Amino acid sequence: MTSSPVEEIKQRLDLVEVIGEYITLRPAGKYHKALCPFHHEKTPSFMVDRENGIWHCFGCAKGGDVFSFVQELEGMEFVEALRLLAKKANVDLPRYDPSLQNQKTRLHECLALAASFYHQTLLKSTEAEAARQYIKERRISDDMVEQFLIGYSPNAWDGALKALQGRGYSAEEIYLAGLAIQKEKGAGHYDRFRNRLMFTIRDAHGTVVGFGGRVLPPAPEDAAKYINSPQSLVYNKSQVVYGLDQAKTAIKEAGFTIVVEGYMDLIASHQAGVKNVVASSGTAFTQDQLRLIKRYSPNLRICFDEDPAGASATRRSIDLALTEAMDVRVIRLSNAKDPDELIRTKPESWPQAVASAVRFMDDAFDRTLVKLDLKQVDDKKRAAAALLPIIARLPDGVEQTHYLQKLAEAIRVDEQVLRRQINRSAAPAGPAVESTPAEAKLDRRARLSEQALSILISCPELIREAASKLAADWLTESDQALYKLLRDHYSENHDSSEANFQASLRSMAGPLAEKISLLLLLAEREWPEASADELHSELRSINRYLEQLSLDQTLANLKADIRAAESAGDSARTNQLINHFHEVSKKRQLVSR
Structure with a gap:
């Protein structure tokens, strides 16, 4: 139990x-x-x-x-x-979780009911005939309507309000869920979404958090094409990616994420059999959204609309992806403005376009240079002005050099001239790929101390020799207790197998048990598949470095003591300390050989 x-x-x-x-x-x-x-x-x-x-x-x-x-x-x-x-x-929490019916839970439940209401309205209401006809014209299958919980919001001021209030939700809760708007004059609320095709927005776990409502034809000229749920207690737009709940498995299998612009693009892609796709919902991705996507793959394939707004969103998304050290490629479309149009006309072309994605820098070169006459000096300058800032942000030095050479060849300018121009412009550099703040904070002695113990725990047969070669005070104070435990345990269990030794050590280590597990992980990371002889050699090197650090600290302490003795006018003490300093210095020199 x-x-x-x-x-x-x-x-x-x-x-x-x-x-x-x-x-x-x-x-x-x-x-x-x-x-x-x-x-x-x-x-x-x-x-x-x-x-x-x-x-x-x-x-x-x-x-x-x-x-x-x-x-x-x-x-x-x-x-x-x-x-x-x-x-x-599948663990029941009711008796452990008295706050299960808190405000967030109520709002999630309200949104889930709203999604069901809109969906059932689309399927069954006579009022939704125009919406069903629109879906048919866009060639969206019944399976996709069901899978993505597409719905229809009635052309009424209180259709959703009445339905949800009938299920026990207050007008205030419906408002907080982003489904209603407060009246400007007088009390009360009215439906936020009216006479719109409804796209259900779910988080990465499949929980409904909001909606996107598309206007249906015919519509007034001043009507917004899309109305989206506002920020709420359960919906943070910058941290939710449309379609990720349906794409997670496919992303991991394919090894990359496709990013499209609209709901229809994503649904069409699924219908065409390409499921590792998410949508930006008409905007460039935020940093948080890219980090969310990166959890499943660091490889990104972007396919936004072939218009100025799409090109701008592509550039912004690439800039952010570079700060996350993601591999970015661009999917090019021929004779179609977006994936939805391509799939409706030539569904077999979409998988081919995905497979033919090009590196974003190659795409930038092609789009920039095709418009220029590179025999003209002004166009050479325009090419450099457009491409050098992007090249400067590439995080990998090899990749940066490759594209500098490519630009130099294209505009027939010496590569070093371009490199100097990058340096002069002080363009923001790409992120450091290796970021290890914790390791930087740990001093060398702490790292070596942990490495020595990790070797001894993973290869107990070395403990006997270490007992005579590795002084406890070389280790950090926090590691000395574990070192003593290791030696004591080995003296009583030296005949045990490696696995049994580690298991029994953990069982009697008390608060040090977690540290032992972490040190075993460290050994696997640092010396995977190393033999006992290789670990022995590594341990001897670590011992030597630890002794050097210990002697260096002793010398530093002696220098401070000598200064103090000189200041106090104690010549006998000063001479004694100087002699000791020379003895330690000789020992330090021997250890360095």
């Missing part, structure tokens, strides 16, 4: 499976590793220990259990993560 729902959830859920829904994990011995979703890096520092239910990134130092991972990645409070994981683990 588990003592709490938290422990029951941990027991039922496989940490690797949960984390694997967000990022791509690869086996690393008995662990799994990945590029960290919390900071930029090229070499995987993120490790997962399925057996002990923990994860840790050795780059940014974040780590924890299944709850902390979901909280960190989803930006959730603990109670929200508890509900999400309880549902996934």
Whole structure:
């Protein structure tokens, strides 16, 4: 019998499976590793220990259990993560969660009922005939209508209001859910969405959070083409990506995300069999949205409308994607203004266009140079002015050099001239791909101390030699207790197998058990598949560096003591300290050889 729902959830859920829904994990011995979703890096520092239910990134130092991972990645409070994981683990929470019927929950339920109301209205109401005809003209199948919960909002001032109030929701709750508008004069509310085709917006978990309502023909000239739900307690536009709930699995399978502009583009793509697609809903992506997408793949394929607004949105999205170190390509369309039009006329062309996506820099070159006469000096300057700022932002030096050479050849200007122009313009540089703030904060001694212990725990047969070669005071103070525990445990269990030694060590380590698990992850990250001889050699190197650091600290302390003795006029003490300083200096020189 588990003592709490938290422990029951941990027991039922496989940490690797949960984390694997967000990022791509690869086996690393008995662990799994990945590029960290919390900071930029090229070499995987993120490790997962399925057996002990923990994860840790050795780059940014974040780590924890299944709850902390979901909280960190989803930006959730603990109670929200508890509900999400309880549902996934099929653990009943009513008696543990007295706040289940809080305001957010009420609003989510209200929005889900609204989605059902709009959907059923589209399917059954005679008033929705024009909407059904429009869907037919756009060649949207019944399956897509069902899958994306497309609906119709009645051409009435209180259609949704009355339906939802009839289910027990107050006008205030309906207003807070973004479904109603307060009257400017007098009391009361009226429906926000009227006589519109309704697109249900869901978060990455499939929870309804808002709607997009498209005007239906014929419509007044001044009518907004789309009306969207406002920001609310449950809907943050900058943190929700339309269609992600339906695309997550396909994105991981394909290895990249396709970004289109509109709801119709996305639905048409699904209908054509290309499902790793999300929509920006008519705007460039925000930083938060790109980070959300990056959880599933760092590779992006953009296909916005072939018009000035689409080109501008593409540029803004690329700029943001570069700051996230994402690989960006552009899908080109021929004889169509958007994916929806292409799929309606030539559905077989869409998968081909996706497969033929080009690097965004190559697309930028083609779009820029085609309009210029590169024999003219003014057009050469225009080409450089358009392309150099983008090249300057490329995070990879090899890629940057490639496109500098390409531009130099195209406009017949020396590459070094262009490079100097980049330097003079002080264009914002691309992000550092490796960002390891926690490692920068840890001093060298702390890192070496952890590395030494990680080797000893992963290869216990080296503990006997370490006991005579590795002085405890070389390690950090926090690691010395674990080192003593290791030696004591080995003296009593030196005949145990490696796995049994580690298991028994963890079982009696008390508060140090988690540290032991993290050190085993560190060993797997630093020395995967290393033999005992290789670990022995590495340990000797670490011992030597630790001794050097210890002696350096001793010398620094002696210098301070000598200055103090000289200031006090204590010549006997000064001479004694100087002699000791020389002895330690000689030892330091020997260790360096």
